[in-house]
Structures are given as C-alpha cells and as structure tokens.
Amino acid sequence: QMQLQESGPGLVKPSETLSLTCAVSGGSITSRNWWSWVRQPPGKGVEWIGEVYHTGSTNYNASLKSRVTISVDKSKNQFSMKLTSVAAADTAVYYCATKNYDLRHFNYWGQGTLVTVSS
Amino acid sequence: DIQMTQSPSSLSASVGDRVTITCRASQSISIYLNWYQQKPGKAPKLLISAASSLQSGVPSRFSGSGSGTDFTLTISSLQPEDFATYYCQQSYSTPVFGGGTKVEIK
Numbered sequence: 001q002m003q004l005q006e007s008g009p010g011l012v013k014p015s016e017t018l019s020l021t022c023a024v025s026g027g028s029i030t031s032r033n034w035w036s037w038v039r040q041p042p043g044k045g046v047e048w049i050g051e052v053y054h055t056g057s058t059n060y061n062a063s064l065k066s067r068v069t070i071s072v073d074k075s076k077n078q079f080s081m082k083l084t085s086v087a088a089a090d091t092a093v094y095y096c097a098t099k100n101y102d103l104r105h106f107n108y109w110g111q112g113t114l115v116t117v118s119s
Numbered sequence: 120d121i122q123m124t125q126s127p128s129s130l131s132a133s134v135g136d137r138v139t140i141t142c143r144a145s146q147s148i149s150i151y152l153n154w155y156q157q158k159p160g161k162a163p164k165l166l167i168s169a170a171s172s173l174q175s176g177v178p179s180r181f182s183g184s185g186s187g188t189d190f191t192l193t194i195s196s197l198q199p200e201d202f203a204t205y206y207c208q209q210s211y212s213t214p215v216f217g218g219g220t221k222v223e224i225k
Contacts, residue, residue: 036214046155046163046206048214059213062120095162104210105153105169109162 002027004096004110011116012090018083018115022096029072030054032101035079037070039092040112047092052079053101086117121145121209125217131225138194140220142207147187151211154183154192157219158203166205167192197222 008020022035029035036051050060052070060068064083072079083090093112099105122145132138142152150170155163165174167183170190180195194201202224207217 045219046157046208046216048216051214061213097162099210099214103168104151105165106155106163106208106214107165109164112162 002098002108004098004108006094006096006110006113008094008113008115010114011118012086013119014087014117015085018086018090018117019080020094020096020113020115021078021080022110023076023078024098025077029074029077029079033098034059034101035070035072036097036099036106037068037081038095038097038106038109039090040095041089041092049081049083049094051099088117091115091117121148121212121215123207123209123215123217125205125207125220127220128218129221129223131223132197133225134197134199136197136225138197138201138222140192140205140207140222142185142190142192142217144188144190144209144211148209148211150186151209152183152185152190153208153210154181155206155208156201156203157206163206194222 003025005023012018034051037049050070052058067084069082095112096110097106098108124143152170154167157163171183204219204221
C-alpha cells in the first residue's frame, strides 16, 4: 500500500516561494506512476497543479505554468514543488497524489498540508 | 483545456433517497472520467474510474455511467456516511476536476 506524506512550511509571505516535498513510501518513485500536486483553497474545489514522471518529464496546469516547478529526487524517493511569487489566492490545502501511467486516475493521496500566504 | 461542469453544485437529500449527480465535459473524453468522494478534512477518495468501474471496497449503491461528454454518478440509496462532496475528474488529457457537488442532509 503506497503512502504519501507532504511536508513544508505552513506559512509563506506574499511574493515569496512556496516549497513542498512529498515523501513516498510503500513503493518506488521510479514505478509507472505520475506524481502530482493538487490544491484546494478553503471552502472551494480541487485544482490540479502539475505532475512529474521519474524521468523528469512534467506537465503543468496552464494557469500556473509560469510559476510552478515540480521535480523528482530518486535518491530520496520523493518529489517536490516550488510555486513562486505567491499571493493570498495561493492559500490552500496542498495534496500530493499519484496516478498510474496507464490507468490515469488518482489512486493514492497524501493527507494534505495547509499553506497560508500572509505577511 | 477541457472544462468540466458538475450539477447541481449542492443538493439536500434524505437517507434512502436516490441521488444523481451530473458531469459534463466541454469536448468528448470517451470514458476517461473518474469520480471522487471527499469528506471534510480528508483527501478525495476514488470511487469510480473509467466512467463506470467501481473501485474495490466501494459499496455497490454507487454507480457511474456515460461516455463522450455526459456522465452521471448515482447513489441508489443514500446512507448517512455518503454525505460528502463529490468531484468528477477527466483523465483524457491533463487532469481537470469538476467544481464539486455537496450532498447535504435534508
């Protein structure tokens, strides 16, 4: 059973960079899975941010593409996200999640971590 | 980008009611449509993949149907533990979620 765990600061100042890491256990980051970040502003819906494959290939939400970078660290079995120039609208619960390369649905999720953007 | 529109955005229902939630894609996505259930403070949980494939451990009162642009999630007899928010998600291209449907107690 694969498990994902997000980590990172819970508070980020406006205009700064939000950095989160997702540790993967119970499976290898080099398996046939895409590794994603998904966010949910308080009281709102779910928004996919982007994904990375263990080869380093990435796909991003067009609305965030200019500000987001997702990368994989095979030595640590984890993947990370950086979101630059954050504003209050980026306040959200951030989830890491994974989907099988062929099946395409999100079958494993982290518990989520709330990141607040505030000075 | 493909847009996903869910309706209704919320509904009130009683235990035992039959509930139907609709999801419409802005272009054909074949059967690349998944349904998730989310309870407060928890991550979404996959219920149905590929439009109609029930995930292991999900009660049989949940069912999904549709193809192309129009899809439905049906709960045949609503149970107390089913009060939650439901999201559709297209997996035809880069993932997009619908806006969600909150199922509340009447």
